[in-house]
Amino acid sequence: QVRVVESGGGLVQAGGSLRLSCAAYGSTADIVLSGWYRQAPGKQRDLVALIRPGGSTNYGDSVKGRFTISRDDAKNTVYLQMNSLQPEDTAVYYCHVLRGGGRGDFWGQGTQVTVSS
Numbered sequence: 628q629v630r631v632v633e634s635g636g637g638l639v640q641a642g643g644s645l646r647l648s649c650a651a652y653g654s655t656a657d658i659v660l661s662g663w664y665r666q667a668p669g670k671q672r673d674l675v676a677l678i679r680p681g682g683s684t685n686y687g688d689s690v691k692g693r694f695t696i697s698r699d700d701a702k703n704t705v706y707l708q709m710n711s712l713q714p715e716d717t718a719v720y721y722c723h724v725l726r727g728g729g730r731g732d733f734w735g736q737g738t739q740v741t742v743s744s
Contacts, residue, residue: 629653629733633722636738639712647707647738649722660725661705663696665718665740672721678705689715712742 635647651658662677676696677685684696695708705722722735 629655629658629724629726629731631722631724631733631735633720633735633738636720636740638741638743641713641742641744643712643742644708644710645712645740646709647720647722647740649705649707649724649735651703651705651724651733654726654730655703655724657727657730658724659727661698662723663705663707663720664723665716665720666737667718670718675720676707709740712740714742714744716740717742 630652632650633647635645637645639645660677660679663675664672665675666672674687675690676694678696678698686694693711696705698705718740719737720740721737723732725732
């Protein structure tokens with residue numbers, strides 16, 4: 628099992644920045660994919676960014692060039708640096724990890740990000 632804990636959300640004005648953190652606890656040695664997703668009220672949960680153990684990344688089209696995902700393996704933590712935030716970035720942001728070998732995937736409880744205009 629893996630426990631995933633997000634932190635760093637909050638209220639920010641448009642154009643501002645926030646950094647989210649996602650710490651994983653438990654059986655983390657075989658995590659093959661970590662990522663951030665977000666869900667705004669009444670909308671589906673969408674991909675924000677993914678990162679693999681080797682460091683390769685993928686981003687959703689709406690955040691490319693503004694958000695950066697990174698990882699600190701020593702801390703079993705993944706970060707999401709969000710710059711040039713806009714009101715449409717307002718959502719609950721969820722961290723997700725996938726263990727290899729079919730050992731399951733795990734979600735955090737989510738952290739609210741609100742961007743005011």
